Amino acid sequence: MTRKCLGCGIVLQKDDPLxxxxxxxxxxxxxxxxxxxIHYNKKIEVTLPKSNKEILNKINEYNYFVLFLCDFxxxxxxxxxxxxxxxAPKILVITKSDLIPKNIIKEKLINNIxxxxxxxxxVILSSTNNKExxxxxxxxxxxxxxILLAGYTNAGKSSLLMKLTGEVIxxxxxxxxxxDFFAKKYADVKVIDSPGFVPENFLDDYLPDKRINPRTYQLEEKYYLEFLGFEFSFSLDNYITIYMSNTISIEKRRxxxxxxxEISIPANCDIIIKGVGFINSKIACELKTNIDENLIEIRGSLVGGTKNE
Ligand SMILES: Nc1nc2c(ncn2[C@@H]2O[C@H](COP(=O)(O)OP(=O)(O)O)[C@@H](O)[C@H]2O)c(=O)[nH]1
Ligand SMILES: [Mg+2]
Known part of the structure; x- marks a missing residue:
C-alpha cells in the first residue's frame, strides 16, 4: 500500500534517495x-510533480468548497x-493579515479587492496568529x-491547515x-491541502516577516527611487508610498x-512588483523603469482610503 508523507503529501518511497x-x-x-x-529549515529543491494546469484540473475535479488563499x-x-x-464554490482568503500596515482600513481593502x-x-482576512x-x-x-485549500505557493495554505488541525505539516x-494533495481532519470536516500554483514571473524570497511599514516619499521630478536594482522615476512631482518588506532598502537619487x-500611469494607481509588493503613485504621469515588463502590473489603488487620508 502506498503511504503519503504527512508533511507535503508526496507518496513515500525507499528505493531512490535522489x-x-x-x-x-x-x-x-x-x-x-x-x-x-521541519528540523533543520533546510530546503531541497525538486522538480515539481504537478504543473499549474494539473493542479487546477485536480481542484475542479474534487469540486469541494475552496478557500483560495492569497497574501495582501x-x-x-x-x-x-x-x-x-x-x-467549485469558493471564497477568497487574504492571508497574513498581521503583515498589513496598521493604517489600512481592512473593510476598505476588502471592498477595493x-x-x-x-x-x-x-473575501475574508486571515492570519495564523489572529484568533478572531x-x-x-x-x-x-x-x-x-x-474543504480544499488552494492558492499560489507561499500563500499560507499549509500554515492555516496546521493551525486548524494542530498537526505537523x-x-x-x-x-x-x-x-501533492493530501487530506487532514478538522473536527468532522475533511480538509485538503494542495500544492501551490507557481507564478511564471515573480521575484522569490522577498516576502516580509514583520508588519509592513509603508514608506512614503514626496518625490520631486528630479529624483528617482531605486530598490533591488530596479529604478523608478516619474515625469512629474509625485507622492509615492511603497508597500513591501521593511528589510528592502530604498535609495532616493538624482x-x-x-x-x-516609459509607461503611462493613471492617478492613484499601484505599480505591482510581483513577489515583492507594490508602489502607490498619486499623480497621472509617465513612469520610467528598468524592471522587466513581466514583473510589473498597474492597477487602481488597492489601499485607497487609509486612516490618514
Ligand atoms: N506573518 C505571517 N506569516 C505567515 C502566515 N501564514 C503563513 N505564513 C508564512 O508564509 C510562509 C509560507 O507558508 P506555507 O504555509 O508554507 O505556504 P503554502 O505554500 O501556501 O502552503 C511561511 O514562512 C509561513 O510562516 C500568517 O498568517 N502570518
Ligand atoms: Mg504548502
Whole structure:
C-alpha cells in the first residue's frame, strides 16, 4: 500500500534517495525532504510533480468548497484569473493579515479587492496568529463536509491547515513546499491541502516577516527611487508610498539620462512588483523603469482610503 508523507503529501518511497518522496525507512511518516525542512529549515529543491494546469484540473475535479488563499502583497491579475478558473464554490482568503500596515482600513481593502477584480464571492482576512479571524474561517468551514485549500505557493495554505488541525505539516518561507494533495481532519470536516500554483514571473524570497511599514516619499521630478536594482522615476512631482518588506532598502537619487521603458500611469494607481509588493503613485504621469515588463502590473489603488487620508 502506498503511504503519503504527512508533511507535503508526496507518496513515500525507499528505493531512490535522489527521487522525491524518499525516506530510508518506509514506516516513517515524513519524507527526507520534509524532515530536513521541519528540523533543520533546510530546503531541497525538486522538480515539481504537478504543473499549474494539473493542479487546477485536480481542484475542479474534487469540486469541494475552496478557500483560495492569497497574501495582501501578491494580489495581481494572474492570481485572480486562476481563482476565477476554479469552478467549485469558493471564497477568497487574504492571508497574513498581521503583515498589513496598521493604517489600512481592512473593510476598505476588502471592498477595493472586490471592486478592482470584480469578485462576487466573499473575501475574508486571515492570519495564523489572529484568533478572531481564525474563528471566522472556522465558522465558514465547520458546516461543510469537505474543504480544499488552494492558492499560489507561499500563500499560507499549509500554515492555516496546521493551525486548524494542530498537526505537523511542512511549511517554509521558500516556494513550492507542498508537493501533492493530501487530506487532514478538522473536527468532522475533511480538509485538503494542495500544492501551490507557481507564478511564471515573480521575484522569490522577498516576502516580509514583520508588519509592513509603508514608506512614503514626496518625490520631486528630479529624483528617482531605486530598490533591488530596479529604478523608478516619474515625469512629474509625485507622492509615492511603497508597500513591501521593511528589510528592502530604498535609495532616493538624482536623475540621470537613461533609455528605460516609459509607461503611462493613471492617478492613484499601484505599480505591482510581483513577489515583492507594490508602489502607490498619486499623480497621472509617465513612469520610467528598468524592471522587466513581466514583473510589473498597474492597477487602481488597492489601499485607497487609509486612516490618514
Ligand atoms: N506573518 C505571517 N506569516 C505567515 C502566515 N501564514 C503563513 N505564513 C508564512 O508564509 C510562509 C509560507 O507558508 P506555507 O504555509 O508554507 O505556504 P503554502 O505554500 O501556501 O502552503 C511561511 O514562512 C509561513 O510562516 C500568517 O498568517 N502570518
Ligand atoms: Mg504548502
Amino acid at each position: 527521487k522525491i518522496g524518499y525516506t530510508p525507512k518506509i514506516e516513517n511518516d515524513y519524507c527526507m525532504r520534509c524532515f530536513k525542512i 502583497l501578491n494580489i495581481y491579475e494572474k492570481v485572480i484569473n486562476t481563482y476565477k478558473k476554479i469552478t 472586490k471592486k478592482i477584480y470584480s469578485i462576487d464571492e466573499d 479571524e481564525l474563528s471566522k474561517i472556522a465558522n465558514k468551514i465547520k458546516t461543510k463536509k469537505n 511542512t511549511i517554509s518561507k521558500k516556494s513550492n513546499t507542498t508537493l 536623475k540621470k539620462d537613461n533609455t528605460y521603458r
